[in-house]
Amino acid sequence: MKNALTLTLLLSSALLLAPTSSAWACATCACGDPTLMSMGTEQPFSGRLRLSSTLRGWGHTVGTEGVDALRLREARMDLAVAYAPLPWLFLSATLPLQAREVRHASLARDRGWGLGDVELAAKVFLFQDKAFSADHLFSVLGGVKLPTAPVLRGPGGAQLTLDSQLGSGSVDPLAGFAYQHFRGSWSFLASATGFLPTRGIQGFRAGASLRTTLAAQYQPAARWALRLGFDSRLEAAADTAGEHQGHTDHDRHEHTGGFIGYASPDVLFTPAMDVVVAAGVRVPVINQLRGRVSPTPIAMLSVAYDL
Template sequence: MKNTLTASLLLSAALLLAPFSSAWACATCACGDPTLMSMGTEQPFEGRLRLSSTLRGWGHTVGQDGVNAMRLREARMDVAAAYAPLPWLFLSATLPLQAREIRDVSLSRERGWGVGELELTAKAFLFRDRAFSAKHLFSVLGGVKLPTAPVLRGADGEMLNLDAQIGSGSVDPLAGVAYQHFRGDWSFLVSTTGFLPTRGIMGFRAGASIRTTLAAQFQPATRWALRMAFDSRLEAPADINGEREENGGGFIGYASPDVLFSPGMDVVVAAGVRVPFINQLRGRVSSTPIAMLSVAYDL
């Protein structure tokens, strides 16, 4: 695990230094569209290879303050690579590095960190109105999350609390559809992805969920753009060995403003926040905003 962590950190450092190195090719020229796009929303062309690193910080509190509240905080770095072997196909892999802390009402703490669970996806573009500088794109997505995270234990050898674990230990398939439209300085995205988790460690099974994104982006200049999105998650309650958890499951919606900036050819830096302004989760679940910073580099 230590070797994997070191390799991932070196890759992230290389991405952060990418603006100061020379690119092999111009991705904008190859796809015919100058729109700055974050990882996972780019237009494909054969041979495109994109690397990215995304930092996130978030947390939530479950339960009633002063009674049974449990607070979770997480810092996460996703290291990802996406490659297009064909003009209509993107293959990608994402490996997270995570650090978690939970604190209960008694103020006792548990901390866990390490390499998280690898996600592999294939994105096929079934329709594009033209091969070069497409204005309409329709794609489907399929993939799986694999149980690559270790089971974390304390100094006494006992397993850490389920919420301190950085992985579920389950094999979780996912599938989705997306539509993108490009019109001058504007671009739009509509996407829906479904997740169907299986049972993992400690008998835990996360609820099936549907995640959606509605986004509009305005790019008045070559080097920067503003993006506004509504992200949502609708999920069934989780259970442990068939016993449904009291808190969790339901609907939550986020307002997601981002700023995208290109400091050099084939480099896109994005910074933003996901603010939970609709919270219809069951029980007592209070979520914090999610801070995000990413850099993507086309080789």
């Protein structure tokens, strides 16, 4: 696995260094819009192939410090590929590589790293006001998260707690929609995606959730742009075998579900043709999660490259 992570880092670096002269045509020329877009928000055209690597660092603390607090920290790299076989269809796959540490109230620590749960999705563009350089785009999304992460075990062979696992062990369908508007130097995005988790490891089932994004982007120059968004998650309480409880034991049921909203500023720039780099942070500004859950800001850095 160590060799696999090393290879992943090398491939991610190659996205920045890949020669753009080998591309058949620049993405801006093909779609007719010079707006810099992060992975998953690009305009479609037939044959578009996009690779990306996104690195995130995040965490949260559940419970009361000095009493029953559980602290989780994770670094995650998502490797993604998206292909448009038709001008109205995008197919995508995302493979996460994760490193996670959980510190329990007893000060015991669990550490795990490896592959996470793969996500497959298809985006269908139902409305586009113009075939070239569209001003309005409306799309729907359907997909599934698959249980590809291994079940992590401790030195004695016992399964680690649910918080320490890299995946849920469940098959989770997802569906959503998005609207995008392009107006000169400005672009806007509104999207909503629903997740309906099934039962997975140790009979655990995460709560159904709705995740939304509202964002505005201003691009004063061809090579860089500023983006400000608001991301939110509304989630039902989790359950195990039909009884509500938290991720690790029966007395944590009050720490699942609720609502959280993040302010999401980003900077996007293009160091070379067909390469888009984005850096930003997700800052929790509304925390209505049930129980005592204290999330950290989420740092993000991504590179996307059109072949």
